[in-house]
Amino acid sequence: MFFRKKDEKKTNSESLLTDRSKLTNSVDANIKLFKDIFINDDTFVVRKFQNKYLKTAACCVVYLDGMADTEAINENIIQPILGGNLKEEISDGNLLEELQYKVIASSDVQESANINDMVGSAINGDTVLLVEGYTKALIISTKGWQTRPIDEPLAERVVRGPREGFVESLIINLSLIRRKIKNPNLKFQYKELGLTTMTKICVCYIEGLASEKVLKELVRRLDNIEIDGILDSGYIQELIKDAPSSPLETVASTERPDNVAGKLLEGRIAVVVDGSPFVLTLPFLFVEYFHADEDYYNDSLYASVSRLFRMVGAFVSILFPAIYVSLATFHQEMIPTPLLLSISAARHGTPFPTIVEAVLMGFLFEILRETGTRMPAPIGQTVVIVGALILGGAAIEARFISAPVVIISGLTGITALLTVKFKSFPIILRLVFLFLAFLMGLYGIIFGLIGLVIYLMEIRSYGVPYMLGTGSFDEEDINDTVIRVPWRQMPFHPRFAAVKNRDSHHRKQR
Amino acid sequence: MNKEMITSKQGVYLLTLFMIGSNLFMGLAPSAKSDAWIAALVGTLMAVPIIFIYSRLLSLFKGMDIFDILNVVFGNVLGKIVALAYIWYPLHLGAMVIRDLGEFLNTVAMPETPMLLPMLFMGFLSIWAVMAGVEILGRCSKIFFPIVVIIMFITTLLVIPYLNFANLKPVMYNGIGPVLNSAFDIFSFPLAETVLFMAVFSALKTDKSIYRVYYSGLLIFAAIGVLLTLRNIIVLGGDLIGGVNFPLYVEVSRISIGEFIQRIEVSVATTFVITDFIKVSVCLYVTCIGISKLFGLKSYRSIVVQTGLLMVLLAYIMYENVMDMVYFAFEIYAYYALPFQVILPVIILVIAEIRIRTGHLPAGKRV
Structure with missing residues (x-):
């Protein structure tokens, strides 16, 4: 139909x-x-x-x-x-x-x-x-409709850094980007998409920095889009991404002009969509999930530590329930005796097996999170009180759920918020790993991790391997991935997304 | 056909992980007891010439894998018959490795879980990896290699309190005989198993010579193997090494630091699973490449699932029990594998050299 x-x-x-x-x-x-x-x-x-x-x-x-x-x-x-x-x-x-x-x-x-x-x-x-x-x-030309003033973006706040965010007008957004990169090599190319809405979109890139192969592929995919209406860049993000059924993104979106400018300097390409304050950048690599704009404005040591914490956070949020389940059911010998005693004391008299407890609590947390996201602020607090105090506390006191599981799922939920960009990815993985841990304990988790590595290795974002730069300790690759090295050691933004030689580009400029 | 490329670094990592495979956990040369580390050294030396033969063949026919080489050297009919040997061997080897893992998990870690379950999982993962291609496998090994090395390093640090150097003595109490015997074991399992890489390294980016990749892998493995064997002997003693099926696992399970870090054998099992996975995947890959070359298929990907499941099935029905496995691995395997590892490659090389010298074959075809 x-x-x-x-x-x-x-x-x-x-x-x-x-x-x-x-x-x-x-x-x-x-x-x-x-x-x-x-x-x-x-x-x-x-x-x-x-x-x-x-x-x-x-x-x-x-x-x-x-x-x-x-x-x-x-x-x-x-x-x-x-x-x-x-x-x-x-x-x-x-x-x-x-x-x-x-x-x-x-x-x-x-x-x-x-x-x-x-x-x-x-x-x-x-x-x-x-x-x-x-x-x-x-x-x-007499265009003159009302737009929202330039605001600080709600979802990507920074303590240190520029506070302007994109708005719904294409022209204003383009000017925000242009103001960051004052260079004639910054190119803007318009396109019209959406058979009915005829939405204007704009492809921006820095000529000489961006890879022509990626640009060609992007234009091909944009031309292949057949849809009646585009109301937000999310439509395009979904339509042009690699691995369409994957929970992982291969196209990034951001509300911050400084972020887009940084990505353009790295040789990436941006897509601005009229009517959407979210600008797409691509190719998107896996490590970028752990990057924040502030990493570039704060000192490099702090930035690197924060990045490592985000990675540990993602790790914890994906694996912790599974590790708990496998320790509690398969490998009790690995738990230090005092801890084992307190866990078993807490588990005493609770009706459900650990796996059921873990799945239930994870489910509950996701429900609370989803409720809290769309609630107006004052009601949101009620959700927190009901969720945390009444449901959590009462469940433990009534011996429905054992206390360690509540701690674990709380920790899981909070750490998942360290890397909000992931969206559904940790939720799905958490369940998969819980299931594997339930089957084979830590060995199941190891199998799962190997599978995860294969899965991540398989994905490419516009021809660029998704995991590029991770797992290698080459000096050049690691500059801006897991850690961020000081700027004086990295006078140019790293360029793994593009293939051209930056030095030659820079010399030409001078 | 091979558009996928692995870099020489990835090649080295892949090779090393493949060699670490299952055997480090079953113990290198347990029959040599406290002289196992000498056996490991001697075995490595023994592998030097045979690896020269593999590299020589690969660099004679650049960009070709073993099945192409067989075709060129022996002609179409005889080449295909010999190719059957190199289809069977990796299939059997892969099944053996899967079985190793199954036995390991069944006897040591999870006696109540049916053995087929982890074996199926391993088969599934390998099928997935091989479907993804050898390039993905190479990149995976680039991530796995540091993990394996770090785990080895940390466990080595943790066993320091348990070192007992008296275990090394007496050196060569039973003479050179058992040492040479075990060295031969190590030579055939795992070092000369790298014959399979003659089907993988056709995908190697040839910016460095193939010799270098092969020998770096051998060197890294020898370093890890000898050091870990030494550590095993020093901690457990020669008699125990000969007596248990998975000495490395037993060794690490003794660690207990401050009542907090204890029973961390899962860390060793992690490296076991990872390297096993790499080994099974390489075996499966070679088998599938062989079958697809034998029947002239366009892509090997269409037969990966069937072959992989066949491998798991073979692994499941292969032995009666773990004693059967150990007997086969340490008593029979070395002789069984000899034709695939030494005899055939030598024959291929000799004929190839003769035919190149007499001008029947152009050297370095399809560079």
Whole structure:
């Protein structure tokens, strides 16, 4: 059914684009043409007017209310044409060209005979100026819709570092990136995606740094996208990623311009989508899950330690319940005796086997987390109180669940929040490892880890191996992966995502 | 056909992990008792010439694996018949290694879990890895190698309190005979098993010579093997080494530091599982490559699952019990493997050299 729907949409929009007649000489006929296109659209505005001195200069502006800046239309288009002495100013040449050169006060004016362009521009907030006697029209840039002010991004806060975040407007986002990298080699290429929404997206990269192979592959994948609407960059992120069924991302998203600028300097490519404050960068490697922007602004030792903690956190959040289950059920001899005694005392009288307890508590934590995420802040606190105090405490006191499991799942949940970018990955893995531990104890976990290594090794992000740089102790590779070396030892951003030689690029620049 | 490439470093790691395989845990040359470390040294020396033969063959025919070489040297029909030997051998070897793991987990770690379960898991992992390709295997070994070395290092630090150097004496009490005998064991299991890498190293990026990769692997293994054997003897004593099936495991299980670090034999078992996995995967890979070359298949990937399951099944029905396994591994295997490891490669090399000298074969074809 989905496919049929898509086909219908396609034919609809195709007919929209082809079944249109051309502009005629008469303004009234042209207005009728536009009215037919924008039939039933009440935001469509038509304003006819004429110059005081030159009666032949009969014009009409066409725009969409709300998308265009009416003040700009009044002051820069209507007023000069209406009030100026065009008889003196304009020689009897081409009125359209003369208007463009001498009268209209706007930085971006284009002449067009293509009605599709005019409709598209009008939808985007531009104004179309029709002139009596001409089959062409002027498209004048008057975009002026409201946007959210530039704010600190909620999800990626930093203590140290720039506090601006992307907004929903493509142009503003591009300017935020451009302001970080003032170099003519920074390229922006527009594309339009989404058969119905016609969302504008922009591919940015630094020429000479970004790998052409990756860029080509990205453009190929973008061109292959067939979807009716794109409302957020998440759509594109999912459509262009490698390993589509994997819980791991191979395309990153961020709200921070400094992050994007850093990635561009590393030779990566960014995709900005209109209407979304989340900018995609690719290729995305596994180690980047553990990176934060602040790592680059704080001193390198602190950054490296934080990164290591994030990795340990991910490790704990994935493996701890499984390790507990296997220790408690298979390898009691490994637990030091006092600890074993207190664990068995806590387990005394609880009805469920350890594995059931662990799965139940993990499940409970995920429910609480999901509830807390979407709650308004004041209610969120209630969730915390009910979840932590009442459910957790009471469950232990009533001997439903043993205390160690509650500790373990609490620890698991908290450490999972160290690397929020992972999303579903640790949740799924935790269950897999719990199952393996239940089957074969620590040996099951070892089998699982080997499988995990194979799985991670298999994935490529745009031809770049996902695990590039990990597991190797080469000096060059480790610069900005598990640790971050001081900047004076790393004068250029590391370049594992791209293949070209940075030094030559840098020399060329100078 | 081989678009996938492994770097020479990955090749060395892969080779080393393969050699560490299951045998370090079954003990190098247990029959030599307190002289096992000498046997390990002698065995390594014995492996030097045979590894020269493997490397020589590979560098004569660059970019070709053993099955291509057989085809070129022996012709189409005879080459395929000999290739059967190199399909059977890795299949059997892989099954033996899987069985080692099964027996290990069954006798030592988890007596109540059916042996088939871990064996199936191992088979599944290997199938997965081989499906992913030899390049993935190489990259995996790059991660696994440091893990194995670090675990060895830490356990060595932890057994320091248990060192008893008197265990080394007397040196060669029974004369050179048993030492040479055990050295031969070590030569055939695992050192000369690297004959299988003649089917893997065709994927090697040849920026360094093949000799160097082969000999670095041998050197690293010899260092690890001799040191660990020495450690085993010093901690456990020669008699115990000869008496238990998994001496390394027994040794580490004695560690108890401050009532807190105790019974950490799982760490050793981890390296056991990892290196076993690498060994099984290499065996499975070679078998599948062989079968696909034999029948002219486009890709070996279509037969990995079947072959892998066959390997697990073979492992399951191979021995009656663990004594059977130890008997086969230490008494029969060395002679059984001789044709695959020494006789055939020597014959291939001799014929190849003769045919190249007489101009029948261009050397270094398909560089």
